[in-house]
Amino acid sequence: xxxxxxxxxxxxxxxxxxxxxxxxxxxxxxxxxxxxxxxxxxxxxxxxxxxxxxxxxxxxxxxxxxxxxxxxxxxxxxxxxxxxxxxxxxxxxxxxxxxxxxxxxxxxxxxxxxxxxxxxxxxxxxxxxxxxxxxxxxxxxxxxxxxxxxxxxxxxxxxxxxxxxxxxxxxxxxxxxxxxxxxxxxxxxxxxxxxxxxxxxxxxxxxxxxxxxxxxxxxxxxxxxxxxxxxxxxxxxxxxxxxxxxxxxxxxxxxxxxxxxxxxxxxxxxxxxxxxxxxxxxxxxxxxxxxxxxxxxxxxxxxxxxxxxxxxxxxxxxxxxxxxxxxxxxxxxxxxxxxxxxxxxxxxxxxxxxxxxxxxxxx
Amino acid sequence: xxxxxxxxxxxxxxxxxxxxxxxxxxxxxxxxxxxxxxxxxxxxxxxxxxxxxxxxxxxxxxxxxxxxxxxxxxxxxxxxxxxxxxxxxxxxxxxxxxxxxxxxxxxxxxxxxxxxxxxxxxxx
Numbered sequence: 001x002x003x004x005x006x007x008x009x010x011x012x013x014x015x016x017x018x019x020x021x022x023x024x025x026x027x028x029x030x031x032x033x034x035x036x037x038x039x040x041x042x043x044x045x046x047x048x049x050x051x052x053x054x055x056x057x058x059x060x061x062x063x064x065x066x067x068x069x070x071x072x073x074x075x076x077x078x079x080x081x082x083x084x085x086x087x088x089x090x091x092x093x094x095x096x097x098x099x100x101x102x103x104x105x106x107x108x109x110x111x112x113x114x115x116x117x118x119x120x121x122x123x124x125x126x127x128x129x130x131x132x133x134x135x136x137x138x139x140x141x142x143x144x145x146x147x148x149x150x151x152x153x154x155x156x157x158x159x160x161x162x163x164x165x166x167x168x169x170x171x172x173x174x175x176x177x178x179x180x181x182x183x184x185x186x187x188x189x190x191x192x193x194x195x196x197x198x199x200x201x202x203x204x205x206x207x208x209x210x211x212x213x214x215x216x217x218x219x220x221x222x223x224x225x226x227x228x229x230x231x232x233x234x235x236x237x238x239x240x241x242x243x244x245x246x247x248x249x250x251x252x253x254x255x256x257x258x259x260x261x262x263x264x265x266x267x268x269x270x271x272x273x274x275x276x277x278x279x280x281x282x283x284x285x286x287x288x289x290x291x292x293x294x295x296x297x298x299x300x301x302x303x304x305x306x307x308x309x310x311x312x313x314x315x316x317x318x319x320x321x322x323x324x325x326x327x328x329x330x331x332x333x334x335x336x337x338x339x340x341x342x343x344x345x346x347x348x349x350x351x352x353x354x355x356x357x358x359x360x361x362x363x
Numbered sequence: 364x365x366x367x368x369x370x371x372x373x374x375x376x377x378x379x380x381x382x383x384x385x386x387x388x389x390x391x392x393x394x395x396x397x398x399x400x401x402x403x404x405x406x407x408x409x410x411x412x413x414x415x416x417x418x419x420x421x422x423x424x425x426x427x428x429x430x431x432x433x434x435x436x437x438x439x440x441x442x443x444x445x446x447x448x449x450x451x452x453x454x455x456x457x458x459x460x461x462x463x464x465x466x467x468x469x470x471x472x473x474x475x476x477x478x479x480x481x482x483x484x485x486x487x
Contacts, residue, residue, distance in 0.1 A: 039486075043486075096447050096450075097444075097447060100444045100447070100448075104444075104448075105451075108448055108451045108452065109451075111452065112451065112452070112454060112455050115452075115455045115459070116455055116458060116459075119455070119458070119459040119462055119463075120462060122463075123459075123462045123463045126463060160402050160405070160406065161406060162406070175403045175404070175406070175407040176399070176402070176403035176406055176407065177406055180399070180402070180403070180406075184399045187395050187398075187399070188392070188395060191388070191391045191392060191395055192388075194388075194391075194432065194436055195384065195388040195391075195436075198384045198436055199384070202384060340438070343436070343437075344437055347432050347433075347436045347437045348437075350432055350436075351429055351432050351433065354425055354428045354429055354432065355425060355429075357398075358398065358421040358422075358424070358425055362398070362402040362417075362421060363417075363418060363421065
């Protein structure tokens, strides 16, 4: 579709299409269905002495149907948005949002509900963090831990302190453990991506640029945002599941095992808490190992940071569409606000990371 | 109509005489660096930097970064609709305070006394 045409939004009656869409209702319905399906597929049961976890593949229809409805809503929304040139942007009429774009108010309403989602995760974190004794404090005060003790081992123990094997985890940088590298890079990546999205908005509003130049620049800024978001999730996967090692063995320049490899999982009822008393190079020659239960800390960490990661992924899906639209000339000074409204969501995701990073990664 | 719609967008926001977006980005980068270095110091200078000092640094950095993102990048400062949208954004704070007080700071045994229908395993 060419945006140079003047009649691409003509619906044969001479009316411009306002940006009113029923698609978000469909998306919300699909998302609810998906989440309900989730509880049917993944279950945990208390067996009297241990939890058993199960995946019921026969119940997967709910997940698929939810996703299908959600993406049907997304496709409808994109079809309606594709031709929107900024004409007849619907305005709010009632107090207190009089004369503000309906879309803008809607995004803020959505962000309010998002605040509640993350607040519930944070209040859970505060509740458990303050209510469950810290493993390291317990160990230090009692000079050891009883087998099977349920205590709080924060993710920062692995990330900001490099875990029990920290002697091997700060080979190159010295002043910080290698395990902190993915999280630190991610923090900068999100800040930079917040900047590239405002640059895309600023460029789209710039009337002094030629159409071709503006389209290219807006497209490139949005593409940068998308690439930074991809980088973010890539490092998250490295941090959770893959780990990284530069060089090998005892001579490794960087050595950062994944949280999964370290045994920090939501099933970690038999986590081997290790305290090393004597090192020989990178090898521990005298250590204390106690089996403890750290599932509460792990679940809280994965659910909160995972929910945030899911929001980044959602933003990426929207960004793919926006990049294509931008290079096709879809963003002009008249409808640049579409980028601003996506930007509000994107900055919110960044804002949540500003809280998640110190609370879960550093402290 | 579309001429008036974007009228407020034409305003050029500045911060200390520089473009607001650029300046805010620079401040965010610097404060993020402070954040990471503060934590790195607790690792490399174990025992010399107290944890409470680091927590205070993290809190202050968090407030500055949060304000920068909300005020400048999310346009909650300086635009005609900034005030009402700030009030909108702050509206859930009331519920958040209630939630933190009544869930975040409940007694440690609170979850053990939840009714069975509210605990895992009931619906299997």
